[in-house]
Amino acid sequence: xxxxxxxxxxxxxxxxxxxxxxxxxxxxxxxxxxxxxxxxxxxxxxxxxxxxxxxxxxxxxxxxxxxxxxxxxxxxxxxxxxxxxxxxxxxxxxxxxxxxxxxxxxxxxxxxxxxxxxxxxxxxxxxxxxxxxxxxxxxxxxxxxxxxxxxxxxxxxxxxxxxxxxxxxxxxxxxxxxxxxxxxxxxxxxxxxxxxxxxxxxxxxxxxxxxxxxxxxxxxxxxxxxxxxxxxxxxxxxxxxxxxxxxxxxxxxxx
Amino acid sequence: xxxxxxxxxxxxxxxxxxxxxxxxxxxxxxxxxxxxxxxxxxxxxxxxxxxxxxxxxxxxxxxxxxxxxxxxxxxxxxxxxxxxxxxxxxxxxxxxxxxxxxxxxxxxxxxxxxxxxxxxxxxxxxxxxxxxxxxxxxxxxxxxxxxxxxxxxxxxxxxxxxxxxxxxxxxxxxxxxxxxxxxxxxxxxxxxxxxxxxxxxxxxxxxxxxxxxxxxxxxxxxxxxxxxxxxxxxxxxxxxxxxxxxxxxxxxxxxxxxxxxxxxxxxxxxxxxxxxxxxxxxxxxxxxxxxxxxxxxxxxxxxxxxxxxxxxxxxxxxxxxxxxxxxxxxxxxxxxxxxxxxxxxxxxxxxxxxxxxxxxxxxxxxxxxxxxxxxxxxxxxxxxxxxxxxxxxxxxxxxxxxxxxxxxxxxxxxxxxxxxxxxxxxxxxx
Numbered sequence: 001x002x003x004x005x006x007x008x009x010x011x012x013x014x015x016x017x018x019x020x021x022x023x024x025x026x027x028x029x030x031x032x033x034x035x036x037x038x039x040x041x042x043x044x045x046x047x048x049x050x051x052x053x054x055x056x057x058x059x060x061x062x063x064x065x066x067x068x069x070x071x072x073x074x075x076x077x078x079x080x081x082x083x084x085x086x087x088x089x090x091x092x093x094x095x096x097x098x099x100x101x102x103x104x105x106x107x108x109x110x111x112x113x114x115x116x117x118x119x120x121x122x123x124x125x126x127x128x129x130x131x132x133x134x135x136x137x138x139x140x141x142x143x144x145x146x147x148x149x150x151x152x153x154x155x156x157x158x159x160x161x162x163x164x165x166x167x168x169x170x171x172x173x174x175x176x177x178x179x180x181x182x183x184x185x186x187x188x189x190x191x192x193x194x195x196x197x198x199x200x201x202x203x204x205x206x207x208x209x210x211x212x213x214x215x216x217x218x219x220x221x222x223x224x225x226x227x228x229x230x231x232x233x234x235x236x237x238x239x240x241x242x243x244x245x246x247x248x249x250x251x252x253x254x255x
Numbered sequence: 256x257x258x259x260x261x262x263x264x265x266x267x268x269x270x271x272x273x274x275x276x277x278x279x280x281x282x283x284x285x286x287x288x289x290x291x292x293x294x295x296x297x298x299x300x301x302x303x304x305x306x307x308x309x310x311x312x313x314x315x316x317x318x319x320x321x322x323x324x325x326x327x328x329x330x331x332x333x334x335x336x337x338x339x340x341x342x343x344x345x346x347x348x349x350x351x352x353x354x355x356x357x358x359x360x361x362x363x364x365x366x367x368x369x370x371x372x373x374x375x376x377x378x379x380x381x382x383x384x385x386x387x388x389x390x391x392x393x394x395x396x397x398x399x400x401x402x403x404x405x406x407x408x409x410x411x412x413x414x415x416x417x418x419x420x421x422x423x424x425x426x427x428x429x430x431x432x433x434x435x436x437x438x439x440x441x442x443x444x445x446x447x448x449x450x451x452x453x454x455x456x457x458x459x460x461x462x463x464x465x466x467x468x469x470x471x472x473x474x475x476x477x478x479x480x481x482x483x484x485x486x487x488x489x490x491x492x493x494x495x496x497x498x499x500x501x502x503x504x505x506x507x508x509x510x511x512x513x514x515x516x517x518x519x520x521x522x523x524x525x526x527x528x529x530x531x532x533x534x535x536x537x538x539x540x541x542x543x544x545x546x547x548x549x550x551x552x553x554x555x556x557x558x559x560x561x562x563x564x565x566x567x568x569x570x571x572x573x574x575x576x577x578x579x580x581x582x583x584x585x586x587x588x589x590x591x592x593x594x595x596x597x598x599x600x601x602x603x604x605x606x607x608x609x610x611x612x613x614x615x616x617x618x619x620x621x622x623x624x625x626x627x628x629x630x631x632x633x634x635x636x637x638x639x640x641x642x643x644x645x646x647x648x649x650x651x652x653x654x655x656x657x658x659x660x661x662x663x664x665x666x667x668x669x670x671x672x673x674x675x676x677x678x679x680x681x682x683x684x685x
Contacts, residue, residue, distance in 0.1 A: 052292035057300040083684035113518040247448035
């Protein structure tokens with residue numbers, strides 16, 4: 001009789017648990033909100049602050065598509081402003097990172113630690129599907145303040161790197177409990193040091209979905225260092241896979 | 256080697272000092288700003304409208320400086336004014352036009368040269384299929400190959416391509432070079448490409464006329480190149496090259512770059528071919544051809560504090576070894592002629608050389624960048640040390656440069672008239 005009761009209880013709990021989406025499904029849904037499901041371009045305006053004072057600004061255009069092998073995004077990023085950097089390109093295809101300067105005609109392989117964009121890391125401006133690179137667990141459901149200071153019911157996800165070569169060892173991510181919109185994330189190094197905190201905000205209709213059009217990135221070591229990334233002009237594009245390699249960089253012509 | 260170590264340590268000390276200074280100032284800034292603010296109350300800079308159909312980049316640059324000279328020549332004032340123009344735009348379906356030109360007015364003027372020198376770097380038409388996988392170009396194109404920082408054995412079109420030498424920095428030098436008139440076809444596929452280029456002979460000899468298109472420097476013989484680029488994995492890519500020029504047997508070359516870790520990148524390039532001996536050619540002695548190798552290989556490491564350090568070993572089988580260099584040093588005129596010829600060909604003078612190259616972003620204050628390098632001739636132990644501090648504003652750069660040529664009077668860098676060059680540069684970007 002006791003065994004029968006336990007069996008009933010476990011079936012009940014199991015049934016309850018399977019009623020909601022899995023952690024993987026929540027993360028994939030959150031990825032799909034941040035990133036369009038087809039090749040696209042988006043203009044990224046980076047504004048850097050130190051202690052609340054604006055110290056730098058730059059403008060880029062990012063062309064992205066998912067790769068046929070692996071399904072992760074690859075991005076070609078064109079520097080537009082400031083004027084001295086106009087025309088320079090960065091290619092990010094996983095950890096395959098290249099910087100191209102049209103003045104010297106040099107395509108230089110760079111490491112993920114080499115930064116081209118001030119405080120923002122190269123990975124911050126490139127499009128990334130976290131579900132492809134991280135194992136995920138549902139940790140809790142709680143109320144948090146979003147990027148506008150508003151309380152929201154959120155699911156807290158714990159992400160751990162599925163491979164050694166991804167940018168962050170682990171991530172804590174809060175997504176809206178109702179619609180899986182990403183609200184906030186904390187990114188950690190292997191040493192468990194907080195590298196950065198990101199708030200996803202200013203949701204607007206872009207390419208058919210409500211997407212965050214601004215990310216606030218707060219440096220983990222120096223919270224006085226803040227970068228705002230503004231995303232505008234989402235446009236569906238043809239981005240052939242042949243564009244996303246070193247030998248195409250000298251050929252790239254903006255559309 | 257002891258001298259090399261001292262110079263290397265000096266350079267490293269400067270870089271480490273700058274990084275320490277950067278961290279101290281950054282810490283001080285954090286303490287000073289401890290009053291706090293709400294990061295979520297910050298607002299983005301206004302979004303700029305983008306003209307996406309063309310790339311136009313223009314800047315003017317002025318430099319003033321002084322050169323401390325050897326041979327009791329006294330100090331010399333240096334002046335330079337430059338205008339740099341780059342345009343790339345669509346002119347039809349799949350068709351684009353690229354134009355790149357630079358004018359330098361340099362004082363004092365080099366012997367036999369005009370004070371104003373125009374360098375038409377590129378002017379070509381490029382057709383591309385809708386998928387971007389087939390491309391045909393015609394015109395003057397800067398064909399540059401090789402991942403090396405200070406020496407590029409696979410950069411087969413480098414000789415004679417510099418009309419005006421405005422810096423010792425190997426990266427900046429590449430920005431000023433002339434392209435070669437070529438017809439080029441390229442096919443790209445996922446993870447690779449194959450390109451074929453033919454460069455015809457258009458003129459016999461270089462021109463010293465400042466406004467000449469100078470086809471005699473870049474197209475003084477028929478040449479051809481086939482290049483195959485491949486991506487072996489996410490972290491390894493290669494390039495194989497075959498090159499042929501009029502009157503010489505074919506040369507082959509290869510290069511590789513590899514990501515070793517989150518912070519380290521390795522590169523190597525090699526070429527092999529049969530050539531006349533540069534020394535005999537310079538001294539008008541009976542020429543003989545020999546088959547030898549050229550090589551450059553290095554490692555770049557980037558710290559969390561944005562310091563990138565590259566160390567590169569360079570080998571030129573056609574360069575002079577210790578005994579040949581010592582024999583040449585017996586006649587200063589021959590030695591200078593040899594150095595000038597090597598400079599024109601952009602080839603490495605000694606058999607063995609070494610380069611340390613460092614860049615540090617945001618040295619102490621935001622937008623202040625440090626670039627420093629040390630070239631070491633491992634045959635005669637002479638060195639060239641170069642340091643630049645550059646501050647960026649939205650449209651303006653201000654840079655301070657210091658160059659020191661170190662070595663015995665018969666060495667590669669010790670024989671140069673300039674012992675020390677100090678320059679202040681301002682660049683305005685339109």
